[in-house]
Amino acid sequence: MRLVMVGNPNVGKSALFNRLTGAHVIVSNYPGTTVEVTRGAMRIATQRIEVVDFPGIYSLEPTCKAEEVAAKEFAKLTPDDVILNIVDSTNLERNLGLTLQLIKLRKPMLVGLNFWDEAEHTGVKIDAPALEGLLGVPCIPVVGTTGEGTKTLAERVHQAAISPYEFDDHCKWDEVGRILGTVQRLSHRHHTWRERLGDASLNPFAAAVIAILVLGLSLGAIRWVGEGLIDYIFEPFFNRVWSPLMLEFSAFLGGGGWLHHLLIGTLINGEINYGESFGLLTTGLFVPFAAVLPYIFAFYLLLSILEDSGYLPRLAVLADRLMHNIGLHGMGVVPMLLGLGCNVPGALSSRIFESDRERFICITLTTIAVPCMAQIAMIIGLAGRHGPQALIIIFGTLFVIWFVLGGVLNRFLKGESPEILVDVPPYRMPHFRSLAKKVWMRLVWFLREAVPFVLGGVLLANLLYSAGVIDFIGRLAAPVVTGLMGLPEESVGGLIIGFFRKDVAVGMLAPLHLSFRQTIVACVVLAVYFPCVAAFIIILRELGVVRMLMATAIMVATALVVGGILNLALRAVFG
Amino acid sequence: MRDLAVDLGSLESGKKAVVIAIHGGIGVTGRLDAMGIRPGIVLEKISGQPFGGPVVVQVGRNRIALGFGMACKVQVETGRGENAT
Numbered sequence: 001m002r003l004v005m006v007g008n009p010n011v012g013k014s015a016l017f018n019r020l021t022g023a024h025v026i027v028s029n030y031p032g033t034t035v036e037v038t039r040g041a042m043r044i045a046t047q048r049i050e051v052v053d054f055p056g057i058y059s060l061e062p063t064c065k066a067e068e069v070a071a072k073e074f075a076k077l078t079p080d081d082v083i084l085n086i087v088d089s090t091n092l093e094r095n096l097g098l099t100l101q102l103i104k105l106r107k108p109m110l111v112g113l114n115f116w117d118e119a120e121h122t123g124v125k126i127d128a129p130a131l132e133g134l135l136g137v138p139c140i141p142v143v144g145t146t147g148e149g150t151k152t153l154a155e156r157v158h159q160a161a162i163s164p165y166e167f168d169d170h171c172k173w174d175e176v177g178r179i180l181g182t183v184q185r186l187s188h189r190h191h192t193w194r195e196r197l198g199d200a201s202l203n204p205f206a207a208a209v210i211a212i213l214v215l216g217l218s219l220g221a222i223r224w225v226g227e228g229l230i231d232y233i234f235e236p237f238f239n240r241v242w243s244p245l246m247l248e249f250s251a252f253l254g255g256g257g258w259l260h261h262l263l264i265g266t267l268i269n270g271e272i273n274y275g276e277s278f279g280l281l282t283t284g285l286f287v288p289f290a291a292v293l294p295y296i297f298a299f300y301l302l303l304s305i306l307e308d309s310g311y312l313p314r315l316a317v318l319a320d321r322l323m324h325n326i327g328l329h330g331m332g333v334v335p336m337l338l339g340l341g342c343n344v345p346g347a348l349s350s351r352i353f354e355s356d357r358e359r360f361i362c363i364t365l366t367t368i369a370v371p372c373m374a375q376i377a378m379i380i381g382l383a384g385r386h387g388p389q390a391l392i393i394i395f396g397t398l399f400v401i402w403f404v405l406g407g408v409l410n411r412f413l414k415g416e417s418p419e420i421l422v423d424v425p426p427y428r429m430p431h432f433r434s435l436a437k438k439v440w441m442r443l444v445w446f447l448r449e450a451v452p453f454v455l456g457g458v459l460l461a462n463l464l465y466s467a468g469v470i471d472f473i474g475r476l477a478a479p480v481v482t483g484l485m486g487l488p489e490e491s492v493g494g495l496i497i498g499f500f501r502k503d504v505a506v507g508m509l510a511p512l513h514l515s516f517r518q519t520i521v522a523c524v525v526l527a528v529y530f531p532c533v534a535a536f537i538i539i540l541r542e543l544g545v546v547r548m549l550m551a552t553a554i555m556v557a558t559a560l561v562v563g564g565i566l567n568l569a570l571r572a573v574f575g
Numbered sequence: 576m577r578d579l580a581v582d583l584g585s586l587e588s589g590k591k592a593v594v595i596a597i598h599g600g601i602g603v604t605g606r607l608d609a610m611g612i613r614p615g616i617v618l619e620k621i622s623g624q625p626f627g628g629p630v631v632v633q634v635g636r637n638r639i640a641l642g643f644g645m646a647c648k649v650q651v652e653t654g655r656g657e658n659a660t
Contacts, residue, residue, distance in 0.1 A: 058609035063602075091636045094611040124636075173613065202622045202631045202638075317640045321628045329642065330629065419642020420629050421606055426638075 002050040003042070003157060004077065006070075006102060007086035008095050009056030010425050012114045014038075015144030015434065016086060017053040020154065024441045025053060027144075027434060028307035031423050032056070032334065032352040035066040037073050044154050055351075060101050065351035065359065082160040083109035084153075089119035089126055089141070090426075092184055096176045099135075100167065108160040109137050112153055116141035123187040131183040136164045145431045201314045202424070211318050214311065222298040226377065229294035238290050243272045246282055262462060275381075275510040284458040287378070287507050288451045293443070295377035299341055300442040308430035308438075312337070313422050320420050326406025327361045327413065328353070329420035339366040341373050341442070343535035344449075347542055356547075357415040361406060363539055364551045367531040368558055369402035371502070374450060378506035379523050386516045393570075394523045401528065401562060405554070449534065450501075457504035461497050470496060485521050485563040486571070488512060494526060502532050517570040521563055529559035583620065583630060584647035591619045592651035599648040610639050612649065 003020075005013045009031030018025055021040030026033060038053040054073060055066035062071040077083075085102050087095035092113075102109060113119075113128060132139040138156045142149035167175040200206045246264060253260040255267075264272070265279030274286035306312060312334055320330030331352055339346025343366055350362040371379065383390040410417070464470045473496060474481070474489035481487050481495070490512055498505035509522050530552070531539060540548045586592055594616050597604050607613065611634045621631040621638065623646075630646040632639055641649075 059605065061605060063606055093635050094609075094637060097609065097611075204622065204624050204628070207624075313640065317624065317629050317631060320640075320642070321624065321626055330640075419645045421610065421641050421645060422639070423610070424631060424638040424640050 002052055002078075002081045003084050004052045004054070004073075004081055005084045005086055006054055006074075006098075007056060007114075008058055008088065008098055010423060011056065011086050011088040011091075011095065012144040013056065013086045014053055016112060016114060016142060016150065017051060019144060019147045019150045021051050024437070026438060026441065028304075028312075028438075029310040029425050029428050030307060030312045030334065031425070032066060032331070032349070033307075035069065035348055035351040037069060042154065044157055049157070057098065059098060064354045069351070077107065079107075081107065082157060083107050084112060084157075084160075085109055086112045086114050089113045089115050090122055090124055092124070092126060093176055093180055096179060097172060100165075100172050100175060103135070103163040103165050104169070106162050108162055110153075110156060110160040111135070111137060111139040112149075113139060113141045114144050116149065117143045117146075125185040125187065127183045127185075131179070134165070134179055134182065137161050145434055201311070202317060204318075207314065207318045211315060214306070214315075218302045218306065222295070222302050225298035225301065226295040229297065230290060234290035234294055238274060238286055242285075246272050249281070261466075262459070265462075275507070278458060278461065278508075278511070280455055280458055283507060284455045287458075287503055288374075288447070288454045291381055291507075292374045292377045292450070292503050293446070295380075296341070296373050296446050297439070297443060299373045300439050303337060303341060304435050304438045304442075305430050306337075308428065308435055310425045310427045313424045316420065316422060317424065324417060325410065326365065326403065327410030327417045328358055328406075329417060331420060331422055332358075332362060335362050335366055336370055339370040339372065340376070342446070342449075343367055343370065343372050343531060344538050346370065347535060347538045350542065354418045355415060357413050358417060360543060360547055360551070361409045361413065363543060364409065364554055365402055365406050367535055367539060367551070368405065368528050368555055369398045371398065371527045372532075372535075374446075374501075374503040375506060375527060378503045379527075382506055382510055383519050383523055386519055390516060390520055393520050397520075397524050397562065397566060398527060401558060405558060409554075450503075453501045453532075453534065454504055457497050457501040460500060461493060461504065461508060464496065465493065480560070484560065484567065485525060486567040487518050487522055487525075488514070491518075491522055494522065495529065498526050498532070499530055499536075500533055502526060517567070517574060520570060521566050524566060525559050525563040528555060528562060530555055580650060580652050582647045583618075583632065583641075583649040583651050584623070584643050586620045586651055586653070588620050588622050590653055591617060592653045593617050594649060595652050596650045597648055598650060599645070603645060603648060607641075607645070607649070611635060611637055612639065612641075618651070 005017055007013050014025045014034050015027045020042045023040035025038050034053060034055045040051045042049055042051050054070040057067050057070050062068040083102055085099050087099060113126060128139045128141050138159050140149055140153045140156060142153055201210050250260060250264045263279050263281045265277035265282050268276050272282050274283055277283055316330035316333050319333050323330050323332045335346045335349040338349050346366045347363045350359045353359050353362060379394060383394055470493040474492040477492050478489050481492050482489055491509060494505040494508040497508055505526055514522060543551060580595060594612060594614050596614055597607055616634060619633040621633055623630045627643040629640045629642055
């Protein structure tokens with residue numbers, strides 16, 4: 001027996017799933033957070049039951065990739081599976097439409113009335129026992145965020161029943177109306193301040209001002225938190241605590257030899273230089289923990305607040321026109337923002353789109369022009385030495401690539417872009433514990449996914465250098481790298497490691513002491529030319545071989561064109 | 576008041592109206608239906624972004640953003656909406 005959670009998007013299935021199974025699934029306040037099927041297990045009495053969390057669906061006919069994923073899983077239901085239909089109590093009318101469709105499947109089911117607390121606050125009174133009597137299946141009030149009611153829900157899973165409810169398919173909504181007339185009472189209420197804010201952020205002019213403020217403040221906060229953590233905690237720790245230890249270790253290893261080279265790297269003027277030493281225990285640890293982690297934390301903290309507040313769909317409405325220029329509708333802001341954290345979830349989130357065309361554009365643009373936070377943090381560290389001007393040119397160029405390339409793809413790819421159709425959820429105050437848990441999950445995910453790759457990247461860089469491979473490829477690639485882009489031959493090392501891990505790749509540029517122009521060209525080309533291996537695997541999975549090759553060709557071509565132009569333009573302007 | 580039939584795209588923001596018909600294929604009709612936008616329902620247009628941007632409507636307890644083109648396929652009638660609940 002499996003317990004299969006089904007419901008409209010953004011009704012809190014994932015929050016409830018986490019509560020029931022103790023699992024850790026990302027929960028946000030916008031429709032389309034869950035794009036994959038997640039499995040977990042819960043224990044009821046002595047029985048272990050598999051619980052399946054689905055992407056949300058509005059009806060049983062799929063309209064986008066995420067819903068297709070759900071539909072496919074749905075087709076695999078066995079007779080002893082139980083459907084747990086989660087409904088949003090504040091919004092019973094629309095949710096019951098799906099409930100009635102599910103009833104027609106004639107499977108044992110039960111209904112979880114989520115957001116029960118919010119319904120009460122907003123003057124929606126639901127007679128759960130009456131609903132239960134009408135539908136003939138258990139209907140249990142729950143609150144996913146706090147876990148209220150989940151115990152009762154678990155206890156009643158075995159009471160799940162095939163609903164005896166009969167109705168005419170064509171009069172589904174009349175039927176819903178009749179049910180509501182019996183079980184729901186609405187009391188009049190005043191508009192809350194959150195709703196007023198909700199109105200303001202949908203008014204075109206106020207919305208633009210709010211968006212600039214929100215994004216500007218978020219950017220400022222990310223930089224402030226990220227730099228603060230680096231300057232006051234991580235760098236001092238590495239410099240004062242870790243360096244002396246490593247110097248002793250270096251002496252213990254005899255100050256040289258292959259093991260020393262691998263673990264400590266090269267001492268610069270007798271000191272450890274985390275940017276240039278390039279040993280596993282020096283640069284290999286400094287990059288993920290001291291250079292990248294603080295920014296990852298700052299970014300995910302802010303992103304999570306934006307996600308949980310319900311602001312993202314509002315930003316989507318505002319950005320819709322702009323996004324149509326690149327062939328996507330407004331919800332494209334979601335994969336792009338997620339991509340700024342890491343391209344892997346960014347590419348996955350492209351499943352919220354209806355068509356293959358949109359998914360191709362979205363994934364291609366994310367991997368080319370949306371650098372991940374690990375890469376951004378390293379770029380800030382490297383190019384920041386040349387002043388804010390360098391950073392502005394780098395990120396400005398990436399934005400122009402995003403916009404122009406998106407326009408080109410939109411023009412030349414067959415098909416049209418479907419229009420936005422999205423629920424704008426109410427603003428919700430981010431729930432502190434859920435928020436903290438989400439940020440924590442993302443940090444753990446980063447450390448688990450990234451640290452091995454960073455260490456692997458540093459190791460690989462050392463091996464390739466020692467074996468002379470990088471010099472060899474450097475000479476081969478010289479016409480392009482040196483001739484076209486004006487970079488030194490050695491920078492090819494970064495480009496090779498960039499296939500593996502972008503933050504290490506940027507780090508490898510540090511010892512080269514590149515000029516202002518070279519730094520900019522190298523950072524942009526590194527961002528554009530190819531995704532890192534983790535993102536590559538996801539792209540291959542999401543797009544298939546043929547379109548993956550197409551995307552790759554676009555990446556390489558863009559890197560060559562932009563690298564060449566940037567080299568010439570910067571030479572012309574800055575000499 | 577005389578009834579006035581317009582489409583949702585050109586309906587004034589802040590106005591309530593009744594949906595009369597949806598002039599679209601089965602795909603659009605089905606998706607809108609699942610979101611609660613169907614003939615007979617009363618909705619309020621909250622806002623419309625300029626230059627053919629999305630239209631936001633309040634339908635019951637839901638706030639839904641839909642593309643301008645889609646909004647233009649939704650035929651509504653004002654006048655009756657003001658008195659409806």
